[in-house]
Amino acid sequence: xxxxxxxxxxxxxxxxxxxxxxxxxxxxxxxxxxxxxxxxxxxxxxxxxxxxxxxxxxxxxxxxxxxxxxxxxxxxxxxxxxxxxxxxxxxxxxxxxxxxxxxxxxxxxxxxxxxxxxxxxxxxxxxxxxxxxxxxxxxxxxxxxxxxxxxxxxxxxxxxxxxxxxxxxxxxxxxxxxxxxxxxxxxxxxxxxxxxxxxxxxxxxxxxxxxxxxxxxxxxxxxxxxxxxxxxxxxxxxxxxxxxxxxxxxxxxxxxxxxxxxxxxxxxxxxxxxxxxxxxxxxxxxxxxxxxxxxxxxxxxxxxxxxxxxxxxxxxxxxxxxxxxxxxxxxxxxxxxxxxxxxxxxxxxxxxxxxxxxxxxxx
Numbered sequence: 596x597x598x599x600x601x602x603x604x605x606x607x608x609x610x611x612x613x614x615x616x617x618x619x620x621x622x623x624x625x626x627x628x629x630x631x632x633x634x635x636x637x638x639x640x641x642x643x644x645x646x647x648x649x650x651x652x653x654x655x656x657x658x659x660x661x662x663x664x665x666x667x668x669x670x671x672x673x674x675x676x677x678x679x680x681x682x683x684x685x686x687x688x689x690x691x692x693x694x695x696x697x698x699x700x701x702x703x704x705x706x707x708x709x710x711x712x713x714x715x716x717x718x719x720x721x722x723x724x725x726x727x728x729x730x731x732x733x734x735x736x737x738x739x740x741x742x743x744x745x746x747x748x749x750x751x752x753x754x755x756x757x758x759x760x761x762x763x764x765x766x767x768x769x770x771x772x773x774x775x776x777x778x779x780x781x782x783x784x785x786x787x788x789x790x791x792x793x794x795x796x797x798x799x800x801x802x803x804x805x806x807x808x809x810x811x812x813x814x815x816x817x818x819x820x821x822x823x824x825x826x827x828x829x830x831x832x833x834x835x836x837x838x839x840x841x842x843x844x845x846x847x848x849x850x851x852x853x854x855x856x857x858x859x860x861x862x863x864x865x866x867x868x869x870x871x872x873x874x875x876x877x878x879x880x881x882x883x884x885x886x887x888x889x890x891x892x893x894x895x896x897x898x899x900x901x902x903x904x905x906x907x908x909x910x911x912x913x914x915x916x917x918x919x920x921x922x923x924x925x926x927x928x929x930x931x932x933x934x935x936x937x938x939x940x941x942x943x944x945x946x947x948x949x950x951x952x953x954x955x956x957x958x
Contacts, residue, residue: 602814607823614813620705621809623802627700629795634696636787638688646685653681704802745797749790756786846890849921852883853894854901858940860915863907867891868915869898870925872937879924880933885916904940911936 606614614620639646757764760782767775815823853859856869857880866887872880886894898905911932919925925933 601816604815604817604820606810606813606815607820609823610813610815615708618708619809619813620708621802621806622701622704623798623805625794626704626798626802627697629791629798630700631693631696633791633795634692635689636784636791638692640784642688646688649681649685653677745794748793748797752789752793753786756782756789760785849884850893850897853897853903856883856898856903858936859894859898859903859905860908860912860936861891861895861905862909862912864888865891866909866912866916867894867898868912868919869894869903870915870933870937877924879930880937881924882915882919882921885919885921887916904943906936906939908932908936 760778763778764782767778770778852871853869855871857872859867859869861867867885867890868882869884870880871877871883884894895905897903911929914929915925919929
């Protein structure tokens with residue numbers, strides 16, 4: 596109880612988003628049902644005559660010709676298709692109206708929503724004990740009282756409507772069949788419209804109540820709000836750690852390429868760029884690693900450790916570092932300068948092979 600009394604703060608956007616993911620939104624099923632029912636009544640009143648005529652014409656045509664037509668499987672199949680088509684033309688507008696209004700009114704209440712969590716099985720919903728508790732809960736008693744109130748209200752509206760049409764209904768015995776049917780249809784339609792309009796008002800009030808209950812259910816304590824804000828403040832720090840971790844992984848991957856490099860070009864101390872070139876597989880040299888200051892020193896040490904030639908060329912090292920990303924080929928304007936370095940490296944390697952035992956890296 597104390598915890599409930601402390602929930603005085605409005606829900607944060609995050610709390611609302613979490614509730615929405617679980618399918619928890621303010622929604623009135625009664626409002627959806629009444630809007631659909633009102634639409635069906637209006638469409639039925641407007642198109643009822645044409646729908647009835649479609650069915651009447653089919654019935655007259657069918658009963659006129661079926662007695663003269665042998666009953667074969669093909670005839671049965673044909674008549675079945677005609678019945679389906681006739682019902683589609685007569686009832687189709689009603690079904691389409693119900694579908695469109697159902698989607699529109701639900702979207703108006705909740706907005707676009709997809710909640711897969713609501714599809715997950717929840718055995719608490721089918722637990723008989725929980726069902727019994729819900730049946731005798733205050734909410735269930737309120738719903739029961741609402742149901743009795745609605746029944747009484749509908750009965751009252753029906754009596755008032757019939758009382759207003761009583762004088763006309765007493766004259767039905769003197770009317771033609773068509774006139775009597777039209778009178779009864781009109782009375783039923785007026786009764787239904789009054790009932791649905793009244794229920795629409797109640798449904799709108801129910802939606803307001805559901806919205807109030809929903810807002811109350813997702814309220815937060817001051818401590819919960821503080822904790823959420825703290826988590827949001829820590830998010831940039833967490834993101835920074837993630838980025839640092841990603842950079843560390845990329846750096847390790849880059850350093851693993853240094854032992855296979857063709858040459859390392861240095862500044863000599865501030866910059867170091869490792870190039871790899873294979874005439875049979877590459878169209879141009881590729882930067883496989885680069886670094887500045889401390890990282891440049893690590894690249895040089897790793898190159899020395901694996902006997903990769905190191906060439907000092909400050910202008911070229913700075914240009915490669917600034918203009919070429921790791922994993923990219925060098926640009927055309929650097930071909931000549933890099934070719935000179937590679938030619939020097941190849942000549943030194945030939946001398947190394949000629950002089951066995953000479954393995955000191957170039958500096």
